[in-house]
Amino acid sequence: MTEQNTTPNPVANSSAGGFSKWAIALIVVLVILSILGYAVKNFLGKKIAENVVEKTIEARTGAKVDINGAGEGSFSVKNKDGELAIGTTAQWPSDMPSDVSKFSAGTIAAAIKTNETGTKAWSVIIKDVEKNAVDAYINDLKAKGWQSVSQIEMGVSINQLEKGNYSIGVSYDASSGGVSLAIYEKDSSQK
Numbered sequence: 001m002t003e004q005n006t007t008p009n010p011v012a013n014s015s016a017g018g019f020s021k022w023a024i025a026l027i028v029v030l031v032i033l034s035i036l037g038y039a040v041k042n043f044l045g046k047k048i049a050e051n052v053v054e055k056t057i058e059a060r061t062g063a064k065v066d067i068n069g070a071g072e073g074s075f076s077v078k079n080k081d082g083e084l085a086i087g088t089t090a091q092w093p094s095d096m097p098s099d100v101s102k103f104s105a106g107t108i109a110a111a112i113k114t115n116e117t118g119t120k121a122w123s124v125i126i127k128d129v130e131k132n133a134v135d136a137y138i139n140d141l142k143a144k145g146w147q148s149v150s151q152i153e154m155g156v157s158i159n160q161l162e163k164g165n166y167s168i169g170v171s172y173d174a175s176s177g178g179v180s181l182a183i184y185e186k187d188s189s190q191k
Contacts, residue, residue: 082114093122099163100183101140105133109178121184129179131157134172141168 074087085091090111092102100122106129113122138159142148146161146168157172169182 081116082112084110084112086110092124096122097166097183097185099144099146099166100168100181101137101144103133103137103179103181105129105137106177106179119185119187121182123183124181126179126181127177129172129177131172131174134170134179138170141170 074089076085076089077083086109090108092108093111093113095113096102103124103126106126108124109127110125111123114120134157138148138161141161141163144163146163148159148161149167150158150160152158155173155175157174159170161168161170165186167184167186169180171180171182172178
């Protein structure tokens with residue numbers, strides 16, 4: 001008579017290579033946890049660094065600072081005298097004078113608005129712009145009553161226009177495809 005072995009066979013309860021199914025599951029869980037731990041550590045590290053920088057700038061300047069996703073290159077500062085936004089948070093200023101047409105070509109890289117000593121000013125930096133878009137923008141301003149007061153071409157094209165109580169400078173650098181718009185409200189002594 002043949003004797004049967006009643007001892008459990010570890011190979012029968014295992015997958016390839018002799019590891020039991022629970023050991024493989026444990027290894028998979030540990031790998032997932034280590035990946036999640038790395039992601040959380042980097043996320044938390046980034047958030048902690050952003051918070052430290054924000055608080056340092058706020059303490060030194062009194063400005064409200066918000067660094068949004070440093071990996072996305074977004075940064076904004078706001079205080080009683082104005083605002084600065086760089087990167088993905090930068091948008092056309094909502095309080096831009098209605099006489100200033102929105103520049104729709106390219107991508108806004110930075111937007112600044114100030115209100116120091118009662119004089120308002122706005123600056124918008126736009127990237128990835130072709131020369132024909134700048135020419136069309138200047139022609140649009142002129143069609144809306146803006147008067148050209150100066151124009152300089154020296155590698156960088158600079159156009160200064162005025163209308164009423166406002167002045168706008170439109171600078172274009174063909175080598176970088178960058179446009180800088182600087183709009184300011186003239187004070188009453190300049191009228």
